[in-house]
Amino acid sequence: MTDTDTTRGRQSDSALRDATRVATQVIENVEEVIVGHHEEIEHIVTAMLGRGHILLEDVPGVGKTMLARSVAASFDGEFKRVQFTPDLLPTDVTGVNVFNQKTQEFEFRRGPIFGNVVLGDEINRAPPKTQSALLEAMEEGQVSVDGTTHSVPQPFTVIATQNTVEQNKAYDLPMAELDRFMTKLHLGYPEAGEETAMLGEVVGHHPIEELKPVATLEDLQAARDTVADVTVEEPIRSYATRLARYTRDHAELGVSPRGSISLLRAAQARAVLNNRAYVVPDDVQQEAPVVLPHRIRTDSSEQTAADLVTAALKTVDVE
Known part of the structure; x- marks a missing residue:
């Protein structure tokens, strides 16, 4: 083995240790807020490191949104949230060109899809046309508006939630969209002991209010590069x-x-x-x-x- 090969091996070992450390720190950080869902948190982290997107599906009130917020808060990137409703338009997600009277030109105003971690809350409440506004960004990392392509920030992850109740007031996600989510998770109700522990933590100040980032965007991107190798x-x-x-x-x-x-x-x-x-x-x-x-x-x-x-x-x- 040459000196160059040895150096590369050491760099590879170091990158692997760093990526493992980032993943472990994020999992532990999220568990400061979320009780009793260790496996689900691991799956979310593996999806993020694997350059994928996550869909959380369950009944209301089991912590889907809080889990997504906790993951986003563990990184120092830009977090955006879209509350999906029946009257939400595609441009409310992607952004829109607005005419500037001073410059006499159209300017693109970015929508909430332009974030490092984007929470699509209750995604199945919006009609398929609005849901489809996510497709290009999720697959290609870009958004096309009026013939112009805009790249979303990198790294980029969509974490969407959907409820399993009141299906008569919701829309099914098309397969083309479901297929773009790397991982689909169900949280379920916590065990009795876990729920009691959770109640003890959230009475008064919620722990997410004190949650701090434990990794930078550079850490996440480096970890993704390591995973790809x-x-x-x-x-x-x-x-x-x-x-x-x-x-x-x-x-x-x-x-x-x-x-x-x-x-x-x-x-x-x-x-x-x-x-x-x-x-x-x-x-x-x-x-x-x-x-x-x-x-x-x-x-x-x-x-x-x-x-x-x-x-x-x-x-x-x-x-």
Whole structure:
């Protein structure tokens, strides 16, 4: 091994340690506010490090918005929030060109999509046309308004929430949009002890009011770069492909190639969280239950998408 190779190895080891440290610090920071959702917080961090977006779905009042705010507050970047309502217009999200009478020119006024962490609260309350305003930004990191393209800040993550009640007053997210979310999570009600602990913390001053950033945007971007360099050997890529093909063979709509990419990117981030520079099957298996099901439509009322993913993980061999 040459001196150059040794230096590169040391730099790689250092970058891996730094990325693992950033992920761990953010998780611990969020847990200063959010009680009892360690696995869900880990999944959010792996999605962010894997350059993905997150969808939080559950009944009202279980902490979806507070979780998103806590994650955003853990970084020193720009946090923006969009409250989705039935009368929200696409330009309320992306921004609009406004005529400046002084300069006699149109000026672009940026909408709330131009943030490092963007919270789309109750996204299913807005009609599909408004929801679709997120698609270009989520996939390509840019927004097109009146024929002009504007890049969103980097790093960029959308964390959206949606309620599972009052479906007659909400709109289903189209598959094209669901497929752009790397991870879909359900929080559920806390255990009795966790709820009691939470009540003890929020009576009086809420802990989020004192939450401070523990990582910079540069830290997040460097961690993302480290995750992108994590080794994914051919057997792991083949395993992810077979999982996706299993869902396509056993469902009306199976996992798309974008879903396979998201699975491997999440697995890369999981490897970094475990301080490894290479992906193992366990990384894929840990992320599959939150990365794949929302991309699947089953043709049987007796088997849910989550059931199908569980069956795939049990059936498809790791070679």
